[in-house]
Amino acid sequence: MEYDAGATAWVLMSSALVLFMTPGLALFYGGMTRSKNVLNMLMMNLYCVGIIPVLWVIVGFTLAFGSSGDAGWLGDFEFLGAKDLYSVLPGDLGTNQFFGALTIPVVVFSAFQLTFAVITPALISGAVADRLKFAAWALFIPLWAILVYSPVAHWVFAGGWLADLGALDFAGGAVVHMNAGAAALALVLLLGRRKGWPDTPMPPHNLTMTMLGTGILFFGWFGFNAGSALAADGIAAAAFMNTFVAAAAGMIAWLVVEWLKDGHPTTLGACSGAVAGLVAITPCAGFVGGLSPLYIGLGVGVVCYFAISMKYKFGYDDSLDVVGVHLIGGLFGTLALGLFADSSINGLVTNEGLFLGGGADLLLDQAIAAAATIGFAFVATMIIGKVIDMTIGLRVSEADELTGLDLSQHAEAGYNLADHS
Amino acid sequence: MEYDAGATAWVLMSSALVLFMTPGLALFYGGMTRSKNVLNMLMMNLYCVGIIPVLWVIVGFTLAFGSSGDAGWLGDFEFLGAKDLYSVLPGDLGTNQFFGALTIPVVVFSAFQLTFAVITPALISGAVADRLKFAAWALFIPLWAILVYSPVAHWVFAGGWLADLGALDFAGGAVVHMNAGAAALALVLLLGRRKGWPDTPMPPHNLTMTMLGTGILFFGWFGFNAGSALAADGIAAAAFMNTFVAAAAGMIAWLVVEWLKDGHPTTLGACSGAVAGLVAITPCAGFVGGLSPLYIGLGVGVVCYFAISMKYKFGYDDSLDVVGVHLIGGLFGTLALGLFADSSINGLVTNEGLFLGGGADLLLDQAIAAAATIGFAFVATMIIGKVIDMTIGLRVSEADELTGLDLSQHAEAGYNLADHS
Amino acid sequence: MEYDAGATAWVLMSSALVLFMTPGLALFYGGMTRSKNVLNMLMMNLYCVGIIPVLWVIVGFTLAFGSSGDAGWLGDFEFLGAKDLYSVLPGDLGTNQFFGALTIPVVVFSAFQLTFAVITPALISGAVADRLKFAAWALFIPLWAILVYSPVAHWVFAGGWLADLGALDFAGGAVVHMNAGAAALALVLLLGRRKGWPDTPMPPHNLTMTMLGTGILFFGWFGFNAGSALAADGIAAAAFMNTFVAAAAGMIAWLVVEWLKDGHPTTLGACSGAVAGLVAITPCAGFVGGLSPLYIGLGVGVVCYFAISMKYKFGYDDSLDVVGVHLIGGLFGTLALGLFADSSINGLVTNEGLFLGGGADLLLDQAIAAAATIGFAFVATMIIGKVIDMTIGLRVSEADELTGLDLSQHAEAGYNLADHS
Amino acid sequence: MKQITAVIKPFKLDDVKTAMKGAGVQGMTVTEVKGFGRQGGHTEVYRGAEYQVDLVPKVRLDAVVDDADVAAVVEALIAAANTGDIGDGKVWVSDVFDITRIRTGEKGADAV
Amino acid sequence: MKQITAVIKPFKLDDVKTAMKGAGVQGMTVTEVKGFGRQGGHTEVYRGAEYQVDLVPKVRLDAVVDDADVAAVVEALIAAANTGDIGDGKVWVSDVFDITRIRTGEKGADAV
Amino acid sequence: MKQITAVIKPFKLDDVKTAMKGAGVQGMTVTEVKGFGRQGGHTEVYRGAEYQVDLVPKVRLDAVVDDADVAAVVEALIAAANTGDIGDGKVWVSDVFDITRIRTGEKGADAV
Numbered sequence A, B, C: 001m002e003y004d005a006g007a008t009a010w011v012l013m014s015s016a017l018v019l020f021m022t023p024g025l026a027l028f029y030g031g032m033t034r035s036k037n038v039l040n041m042l043m044m045n046l047y048c049v050g051i052i053p054v055l056w057v058i059v060g061f062t063l064a065f066g067s068s069g070d071a072g073w074l075g076d077f078e079f080l081g082a083k084d085l086y087s088v089l090p091g092d093l094g095t096n097q098f099f100g101a102l103t104i105p106v107v108v109f110s111a112f113q114l115t116f117a118v119i120t121p122a123l124i125s126g127a128v129a130d131r132l133k134f135a136a137w138a139l140f141i142p143l144w145a146i147l148v149y150s151p152v153a154h155w156v157f158a159g160g161w162l163a164d165l166g167a168l169d170f171a172g173g174a175v176v177h178m179n180a181g182a183a184a185l186a187l188v189l190l191l192g193r194r195k196g197w198p199d200t201p202m203p204p205h206n207l208t209m210t211m212l213g214t215g216i217l218f219f220g221w222f223g224f225n226a227g228s229a230l231a232a233d234g235i236a237a238a239a240f241m242n243t244f245v246a247a248a249a250g251m252i253a254w255l256v257v258e259w260l261k262d263g264h265p266t267t268l269g270a271c272s273g274a275v276a277g278l279v280a281i282t283p284c285a286g287f288v289g290g291l292s293p294l295y296i297g298l299g300v301g302v303v304c305y306f307a308i309s310m311k312y313k314f315g316y317d318d319s320l321d322v323v324g325v326h327l328i329g330g331l332f333g334t335l336a337l338g339l340f341a342d343s344s345i346n347g348l349v350t351n352e353g354l355f356l357g358g359g360a361d362l363l364l365d366q367a368i369a370a371a372a373t374i375g376f377a378f379v380a381t382m383i384i385g386k387v388i389d390m391t392i393g394l395r396v397s398e399a400d401e402l403t404g405l406d407l408s409q410h411a412e413a414g415y416n417l418a419d420h421s
Numbered sequence D, E, F: 001m002k003q004i005t006a007v008i009k010p011f012k013l014d015d016v017k018t019a020m021k022g023a024g025v026q027g028m029t030v031t032e033v034k035g036f037g038r039q040g041g042h043t044e045v046y047r048g049a050e051y052q053v054d055l056v057p058k059v060r061l062d063a064v065v066d067d068a069d070v071a072a073v074v075e076a077l078i079a080a081a082n083t084g085d086i087g088d089g090k091v092w093v094s095d096v097f098d099i100t101r102i103r104t105g106e107k108g109a110d111a112v
Ligand SMILES: Nc1ncnc2c1ncn2[C@@H]1O[C@H](COP(=O)(O)OP(=O)(O)O)[C@@H](O)[C@H]1O
Pocket: D007, D034, D035, D036, D037, D038, D039, D040, D056, D058, D085, D086, D087, D088, D089, D090, F026, F027, F028, F029, F030, F062, F063, F064, F065, F101, F102, F103, F112
């Protein structure tokens, strides 16, 4: 088969961009931790870059994308152990409208999807910062990838039951953000608060690192969203622009709110707002147009600003605000698509959004998809987390927490700026 | 219409690359500031990533690219509020040779141009480092974007009067570099010197950050210049190679001069020379070939090395050398194109450069374009700056300057490496 | 000629990615040095980004790729001084199967190859950290580029004698990694150990920088390997996926071994393992499929973990393990291709690997290529190094080594975090 | 006047500062230091090479106080800094002749 | 011999160093410290959470000088470090028995 | 009790620590400092602007020891820190009234 070289080039590139997001995320979070825990944060993210691809070619991809388009719950084993992965034709991947139109090698599609499978569990790291045993993480990630990520990816991205129902998710509002956000909530409830939280100040140890991470995330997110068009066409173009505008609007909204409320526009606020905008536009990116991304970005910037203070009210220590930004931001975007979806942008939109006169049908489907994803991810993560807690234990000792996880878990120090040699 | 998927892929990618340059610029400059002002520098840049896209879809794009090819002064309102932005066909964008040949969705073109609109005002931040009120910047940027950037972009990139005159600017020697450089000069004249400058040493607080920023800028500049071909063709290829060679030559020239003059080849010199080379090749990138980029890079490396010491002579505190590098480097490149433009590289070159036997016509047009851009940007910026100064004030209090802008403007500290928790 | 826009887009992008690897490498190594030498490490890498392109357009490219496909030892001068570089058609570049199929402008091919020429000598910097005179490096690099890199590139990439023999090297296992690794070994033997090594601890001064560098390297390596397909096709796709999986497997293998042996999974181990995986897959990337990248990655992760301790046994101070990772990892990958090469992935594989039933022919060719590359690079580097040592001297004075190379070679300090102004 | 110097665990800084304020101290100077002592250190591993690090992060406090206040301040400091675990640190007192507030030129008890 | 210890505003370091050189000091040791005192601190905000930071950056100087020079050095130091604003810092003097220059073994006034 | 304070070259820290341990010191506190002195400094260049930097990195050690041990410790320290080159640093001794181990409340010689 003749592949479309332009599409292939763009998806190859997008895959590289999305892979780059995980180190970006590591820095984004790493800058916010205390300096004694920065390497542990980086390692939690790096580890996902290591273990997930190994699992993916063996079993993860086939569980997510085997028997694509079956309106079902889980993939089958057709690609087990990378079988046929390098030779299968896109047309054989699945029979629905979406896969029928694929013009790139399946192995590129698989690599692109792999990058999503890598970053999704990595997102959870921000919530459990500073106190999770690395061995527990090392066990949690493969289990979660197989038991939670692959199924949800199948439901939504592989023409599984949620896609069949009519819910839309362009690039992972459900699969990535709500999924990880709900898992994060479950895990911090099991894990408990950091020693000292919330009374002891734990300011970010290096905001320049966080801003660099934000830059990388922003950059990579173009691959995430516009790459999800799986072609270099008008839909990719729209997704690109929407991503840009929503991120910008999220930043501006957050800055305005905090300037008014706290008296200062902050770097961390700018970064947080941009990420919130990026999260919210993710499900919508290739389905909306005009000024919709502006409204979505502005809205989520305000909503997430307030969402991150929930943790103080309810007392769970979502350390770096994974719940506040990814769960809430992902939910906001998923529902917003029910308002703004535009069939002139993308023919896959069969029910337009409420504000475009398409009625509430899509909004309802979106709500169902959100509820299903959040519910499943929360419960499944609780079970996995509980099992790990009862076996090897989730949490480091108090002494190890005090010393810092870099030394206690990795026998390393992040910084040795003073030199004695 | 069938878009060219290869071209679309390349321009999408280039847009992402150019967007990534602004965080890169933030780090480039941020490393050069004192540690108490690093976040403010990052924030000035981030803010451009936030506010400009919001303005762009509403009004910036249409002011720059409405009625493209009209040989005029300013765009009209055809794309106001993102109207038709997602649906207009490239052929309808403008009627001149350039737009007629466009083979990518207009929304991609708009996103690509947006990245230029973001980074251009961001460049100014380096000049005003360490003493500008953030509120003043927050006001200055949108005003400047609309009153200065959009018009100049129209003149040059949208077939406005300067393009019509015959001046060439492949990727923004005028629109980006001289424009920002002249604005920077105006602003520092209004703002005055940093307390203590030039007697008190204010060494860069983190040159590793500056070198990282340089790496990102270099990387992104391939999108900036080769993406400006708006296609994945031989012109993009030439622009790519020219960018590479000129940056390298700029670095080598700077290093050689400083090694001879100051006794040491420095990291900051290498970074500065590379950036100077990149600035100078920007207007020339898709219009020259052979060893021309080598000569341009070598020339600008030497010229900018000397240009940055003008500030000591004339006593204006262009803190991180925006004038010395972008105004002078952009001017150098713009004029160099009058010497080296080569019609065998690009058919848009109708008058070849002086050294290629095309006479002085192009050189003259280039000089006019330079003068017009510099003059307009300088005067308009002066007016905008003066108005802001007279209303909310440009400069922070002396106490705030001493404390540092991170704490005084953003209530944050860049680094908290010592941990007390 | 009509170029393939998709292929051109991908190779342009890949070139940018590979260029970005050199700053990434600078950070990867820079984080591992002591803080007083960090800028020198960055500068050694930056300098390659400066001097190599200048040489390349003048003479490096033609020595490597002049008279491509001649089964010979060195290119001729057909492209001397960039002659015809911007106009030659791909079909005229060389007559063998490989160049005949090229569908991108030659200048893009040249830029892509240039990025390899930049990073290969840069790799050597890690071995000579903390004690090499910058002037010696400034002289060594151009000599090595012309006398070692261009010939070896001709042998392998330009259809020279090694390619003609039947040895395969998809993206530079020999040309890049063994070549640089053998050179590194030669140079550290001449240069001697760092003062204090191995008794005095010299821990990495900033592992967050190393992890950022790793992220950039990983990202860029997709361009390195998948870009080496010189098209956006199924081979690029396979190379991409293989790169991803091998890097991941290398990381996991290293982490497992060190966790078992040293008691902790470390950040530096994760980074090192990923890089080892990337090195080993480089020669194999577009020639293998299925689970082969997994086996290659796992194997090299274990092998390199042990290889880096050779230096303690034999007493050479390969400071940041260029020999252990690049020479050994490159050798491992080059030989592994003799086991795993798969003609169903790439038609250029005429002898399949031993494990695919193709017998030992390819393995033998690979061994010859490895021996030839290592032998030549080692001897030639010894000679170049010796000449420099006898003229301007290789090593800084003991006082300069103690003060640190940043101050003594560059009159700069990496960090000025405390502010007195 | 006396100078009270204490070396404490970093995470105790806040408590100790509060306790000293409670005992009447109005100013002090804080230095990030590393301590060597009975607490021992830890092992770091870089690419298989083990390093014994016997310096652990500590915080040093210096407060000049009036002779009359020394006992109370030291007591408060010890109470706040004590965790009972090895490495809690030391506090010692030495003589100061003369202290001047730079801003005003005030001396002695008026200066602290 | 006496040890003069001063805590000053960081941006005054250069002036103070020059003044002390002027008063005959040939060496001193400089430490980056944080100070707590009347000057108070500032508020930092991270994602809406306000932190009260009551430690401000200061520079500590230690110079051992001959008894005869103490008064002049302290005076010069104060003059240079004074801005008149709160937080200018302190200077205090304490006794030193014995100072040795490590390189030569010289003692007392010859060692400083 | 006496406090021994030394300012040494950073790369000598390990040797000095070992020597002091050998002389019976069981604990000490280490501070990264910058020193100004006869050694002079160096020039830094940033974009053609030359800066004279006269502060060089040093390490400060503070150890409180029993009066009886002072001479031996100082001697050991000097022997280990000496390179014979300018900038080797100083060591000086001052009086300490009272030292308490925070963990146990032990005082004097038992506390160090
Ligand atoms: N003799 C000493 N002089 C100065 N500082 C000391 C001395 N002994 C210990 N310290 C400091 O006190 C800290 C704690 O001492 P250590 O012996 O580890 O535990 P403990 O305080 O429980 O006896 C050390 O890390 C060091 O900073």
